Amino acid sequence: REPRHTADYDAVVVGAGFAGLYQLYRLREQGLTVRVFEAGGGVGGTWFWNRYPGARCDVESIDYQYAFSEELLSEWRWSERYPRQEELLRYLDHVADRFDLRPHIQLNTRVERAVFNEETGRWLVETTGGDAVRARYCVMATGCLSVPWVPDLPGLENFTGEWYHTGAWPTEDVGFTGKRVAVVGTGSSGIQLIPVVAEQAAELFVFQRTASFSVPAFNRPAGGAAAAEANTGFRRRREFTRHSVLGLSTPLNPQSALAVSADERRRQYEARWRMGGLHMYGAFADLLVDRAANATAAEFLHDRIREKVHDPGVAEQLLPRGYPLGGKRICVDTGYYEAFNRDNVHLIDIKDTPIDAVTPRGPLVDGVEYPVDVIVFATGFDAMTGALSRIEVRGRGGAALSEKWAAGPTSYLGLAVSGFPNLFLVTGPGSPSVLGNVIVSIEHDVDWITEAVAHLRERDLALMEATQDAEDAWVQHVSQVAGSTLLADVGSWYTGANVPGKPRVFMGYAGGAGEFRRRCEKVARQGYTGFALSPAPPRSMP
Numbered sequence: 097r098e099p100r101h102t103a104d105y106d107a108v109v110v111g112a113g114f115a116g117l118y119q120l121y122r123l124r125e126q127g128l129t130v131r132v133f134e135a136g137g138g139v140g141g142t143w144f145w146n147r148y149p150g151a152r153c154d155v156e157s158i159d160y161q162y163a164f165s166e167e168l169l170s171e172w173r174w175s176e177r178y179p180r181q182e183e184l185l186r187y188l189d190h191v192a193d194r195f196d197l198r199p200h201i202q203l204n205t206r207v208e209r210a211v212f213n214e215e216t217g218r219w220l221v222e223t224t225g226g227d228a229v230r231a232r233y234c235v236m237a238t239g240c241l242s243v244p245w246v247p248d249l250p251g252l253e254n255f256t257g258e259w260y261h262t263g264a265w266p267t268e269d270v271g272f273t274g275k276r277v278a279v280v281g282t283g284s285s286g287i288q289l290i291p292v293v294a295e296q297a298a299e300l301f302v303f304q305r306t307a308s309f310s311v312p313a314f315n316r317p318a319g320g321a322a323a324a325e326a327n328t329g330f331r332r333r334r335e336f337t338r339h340s341v342l343g344l345s346t347p348l349n350p351q352s353a354l355a356v357s358a359d360e361r362r363r364q365y366e367a368r369w370r371m372g373g374l375h376m377y378g379a380f381a382d383l384l385v386d387r388a389a390n391a392t393a394a395e396f397l398h399d400r401i402r403e404k405v406h407d408p409g410v411a412e413q414l415l416p417r418g419y420p421l422g423g424k425r426i427c428v429d430t431g432y433y434e435a436f437n438r439d440n441v442h443l444i445d446i447k448d449t450p451i452d453a454v455t456p457r458g459p460l461v462d463g464v465e466y467p468v469d470v471i472v473f474a475t476g477f478d479a480m481t482g483a484l485s486r487i488e489v490r491g492r493g494g495a496a497l498s499e500k501w502a503a504g505p506t507s508y509l510g511l512a513v514s515g516f517p518n519l520f521l522v523t524g525p526g527s528p529s530v531l532g533n534v535i536v537s538i539e540h541d542v543d544w545i546t547e548a549v550a551h552l553r554e555r556d557l558a559l560m561e562a563t564q565d566a567e568d569a570w571v572q573h574v575s576q577v578a579g580s581t582l583l584a585d586v587g588s589w590y591t592g593a594n595v596p597g598k599p600r601v602f603m604g605y606a607g608g609a610g611e612f613r614r615r616c617e618k619v620a621r622q623g624y625t626g627f628a629l630s631p632a633p634p635r636s637m638p
């Protein structure tokens with residue numbers, strides 16, 4: 097099949113979210129010609145698609161922004177402690193304009209195929225619209241949570257109302273006023289959406305399979321002296337997050353939860369609770385590694401739920417049980433539990449009785465039909481590998497990435513895959529990104545990739561490829577570290593368990609953002625150990 101037309105670039109970047117925009121900026125800075133393809137109708141990635149009411153980042157604005165430009169840092173003012181989707185999208189639009197990135201970005205364009213040509217040592221990247229470009233480097237900035245997952249419910253196609261997924265929200269307003277609404281899913285997205293819809297809908301039915309651990313955001317305006325002070329301390333703060341475990345600004349309490357008195361434990365949990373949201377992770381050093389320590393935090397949060405929810409029966413159903421705190425990412429809410437004190441909000445526990453089907457009128461559970469006007473699926477994403485598995489990526493010998501990853505994704509440092517020269521992944525599987533603040537990981541990975549590309553160009557090297565040995569060792573290390581935590585066995589999107597049929601592999605690096613950075617730096621410093629660097633495409637001998 098002949099592509100419609102072929103243009104040549106130094107690099108192709110797939111995706112124009114936080115990762116793709118920054119990668120474009122850095123490669124342009126190096127003087128490379130770059131083409132960015134973006135499936136969305138605008139830049140922003142996650143923050144373009146997740147426009148559902150209540151959508152907000154669970155990391156604080158000050159930590160969830162780029163650090164590469166002093167000008168950008170000083171001219172942009174966040175309005176709230178936790179940024180809303182709309183503000184994040186405005187920020188990324190501003191970045192695209194401010195650094196003149198738009199001419200290099202082709203929107204509304206989905207990449208269908210990326211094939212490495214061993215003769216030329218170049219990637220041919222083709223889009224569904226029939227564009228084709230050749231490039232020396234191909235960077236996948238396709239996101240960790242970018243492919244919405246809608247459960248395969250029989251009858252959904254005949255549902256006569258409207259239905260939406262939080263991660264593919266329409267650009268037009270969706271009205272809930274006076275309507276009967278079903279929300280399926282109580283992870284981060286559902287927990288943000290539910291209190292907002294509860295205020296508008298006539299009746300809201302929340303279908304909960306697994307109760308989440310949620311900690312209030314204690315969101316507030318970001319203005320005033322505190323903001324100015326935070327900005328002054330930004331460099332120090334960012335340096336701290338870079339070398340932290342989760343990429344967050346919270347100091348981790350080095351103590352064990354089991355080494356202190358019950359009073360001290362409570363004091364510590366209350367202090368972290370008041371800090372809000374993900375700060376809870378830092379209460380004790382062993383929360384994610386010791387079951388008994390973890391149980392003390394779970395108990396503290398159970399008590400907070402019981403205090404907030406008036407109906408003791410509903411409160412019991414909202415208690416997360418059967419998995420450790422942090423096994424699924426802690427949710428950060430504003431008024432989530434309080435929403436269940438409203439007369440128009442109904443919790444339907446579907447743990448033991450899943451949604452069997454959707455009738456033309458609404459969800460059907462255990463023979464009971466819930467007639468609704470709108471169903472919102474807050475059912476999460478085909479995480480970490482979803483976007484890449486939807487692109488036909490072929491490396492040496494025409495081998496498909498999907499086949500290589502059939503039993504679960506493998507990588508070297510989450511950045512590269514053996515057999516796929518000059519293909520780079522930003523926060524790929526095996527990176528620490530999704531366990532904490534993805535922006536810190538994105539910046540690291542993009543900087544690392546940019547420096548690797550500069551290294552090749554300065555030395556007139558054509559190809560960089562992870563060796564199979566290095567990849568095997570990294571995969572083993574990732575798995576070993578995950579196995580030493582409480583995270584690896586939990587049925588979550590970290591392990592692919594939320595998508596039926598997906599291989600169960602822990603897809604993050606639980607060794608921490610700081611440790612990951614240290615290892616990547618060492619690899620680069622030692623001349624890219626674990627990578628084969630070659631001057632020209634090695635041709636097979638006649």
Ligand code: NA7
Binds near residue numbers: 262446474475477
């Ligand atoms: P999550 O965290 O994957 O949450 C999805 C929710 O949907 C979770 O409660 C799931 O229950 C539930 N779910 C998934 N499939 C079904 C079916 N078939 N029936 C009922 N309930 C279902 O996605 P989010 O969008 O909330 O958040 C993703 C990340 O974005 C988050 O971690 C932050 O990093 C930002 P389950 O727990 O699987 O039993």
